[in-house]
Amino acid sequence: MFDLILTVDYELFGDGSGCIDACVIAPTDEILAIANTHSAPVSFFVDASEFAAIRDLAPTLGIAAVEAQISAAADNGHRIELHLHPQWHGAIRRDDGWKLDYDKWRIGDLSEAEIADVASVGLDYLHSLAPSSDEHCNVFRAGGWAIQPSTATLKVLRDQGILMESTVAHGAYNPAGGDWYDFRRTPKQPFWTIENDVCEAAVGHAGNLIEVPICTAKVSRSDHARALREHRQHASMPEGCAGSYDGPNNRWQTIHGKLTKLARLGHVMLDFSTMPGWLLIEITKDYMQRFSSSGTRVPIVAIAHNKNFTRQSADNTRRWLEWASEQPELQFSDYLNWYRAVTNTDSDSKAMS
Numbered sequence: 509m510f511d512l513i514l515t516v517d518y519e520l521f522g523d524g525s526g527c528i529d530a531c532v533i534a535p536t537d538e539i540l541a542i543a544n545t546h547s548a549p550v551s552f553f554v555d556a557s558e559f560a561a562i563r564d565l566a567p568t569l570g571i572a573a574v575e576a577q578i579s580a581a582a583d584n585g586h587r588i589e590l591h592l593h594p595q596w597h598g599a600i601r602r603d604d605g606w607k608l609d610y611d612k613w614r615i616g617d618l619s620e621a622e623i624a625d626v627a628s629v630g631l632d633y634l635h636s637l638a639p640s641s642d643e644h645c646n647v648f649r650a651g652g653w654a655i656q657p658s659t660a661t662l663k664v665l666r667d668q669g670i671l672m673e674s675t676v677a678h679g680a681y682n683p684a685g686g687d688w689y690d691f692r693r694t695p696k697q698p699f700w701t702i703e704n705d706v707c708e709a710a711v712g713h714a715g716n717l718i719e720v721p722i723c724t725a726k727v728s729r730s731d732h733a734r735a736l737r738e739h740r741q742h743a744s745m746p747e748g749c750a751g752s753y754d755g756p757n758n759r760w761q762t763i764h765g766k767l768t769k770l771a772r773l774g775h776v777m778l779d780f781s782t783m784p785g786w787l788l789i790e791i792t793k794d795y796m797q798r799f800s801s802s803g804t805r806v807p808i809v810a811i812a813h814n815k816n817f818t819r820q821s822a823d824n825t826r827r828w829l830e831w832a833s834e835q836p837e838l839q840f841s842d843y844l845n846w847y848r849a850v851t852n853t854d855s856d857s858k859a860m861s
């Protein structure tokens with residue numbers, strides 16, 4: 509059996525640009541409407557650092573709409589999970605926009621004390637929106653995939669009672685200095701126990717988190733090129749949404765990162781905000797085939813970003829989910845549902861950790 513887990517990194521752009529209505533609320537409503545037609549739960553990785561800062565420093569930007577949307581989603585069977593972009597920690601609001609700390613872009617670069625601080629502010633914020641603590645905030649995903657080196661972050665997550673980690677995307681690699689990640693070498697399994705290094709299967713289970721990686725596949729160069737071509741024919745952001753991908757890299761690092769990504773053309777995540785329907789189906793099928801004999805419930809984690817979820821993404825997602833709903837081996841699920849099934853726990857899942 510396969511558990512298809514729909515995840516959305518719920519956030520504005522990394523430099524604070526983008527407006528809440530057009531980049532967050534409207535595309536998320538669209539995602540929810542599509543998922544709800546299949547009774548598919550959505551796991552929202554809510555950037556708690558960012559929205560806690562907006563609540564404190566610039567609530568008139570639309571924080572009430574964000575909080576209403578998240579709380580309603582949580583009430584309606586969707587999940588709220590922890591996502592952190594630490595550059596927002598200690599943000600300053602000026603007349604001309606946000607002043608964020610790009611030295612803190614990568615959570616993997618922070619000290620354990622800093623990570624603990626960022627995580628507890630974030631968790632307090634999310635628990636205020638979704639009070640049923642057993643049902644939410646059981647999974648973590650690092651902002652910008654920048655979790656490595658992961659020892660300190662994993663220790664903090666364990667201390668905070670987080671059960672699962674979902675940042676790793678096998679094959680993904682970004683060498684740019686300011687926002688690097690490297691998932692070229694990971695266990696070739698659909699999930700594994702982790703202790704210090706997210707890319708290494710730990711021995712034993714007691715007290716450790718489970719890594720539930722984002723589904724990736726190696727697609728042919730021609731398929732990848734065709735998907736990119738189709739994607740470029742349409743808008744890359746939702747209607748009325750504009751933002752920038754400025755971040756911690758200098759110009760050379762950005763160019764180097766882009767060239768390397770190009771060289772790795774062919775490695776893709778199961779991303780329902782940027783991929784055509786036919787490729788979403790192909791990758792899901794491929795993943796199911798790869799792990800068909802694993803003898804356990806296999807999680808298939810798909811990813812999307814609200815700020816890239818366009819009308820085109822909606823058409824593609826509809827087509828893919830319609831296909832998925834017809835596959836007898838595949839069920840719509842979420843992390844906790846899957847976790848309880850594979851660890852044979854029910855409502856008392858926290859007792860495992």
Ligand SMILES: [Zn+2]
Binds near residue numbers: 593652
């Ligand atoms: Zn993010």
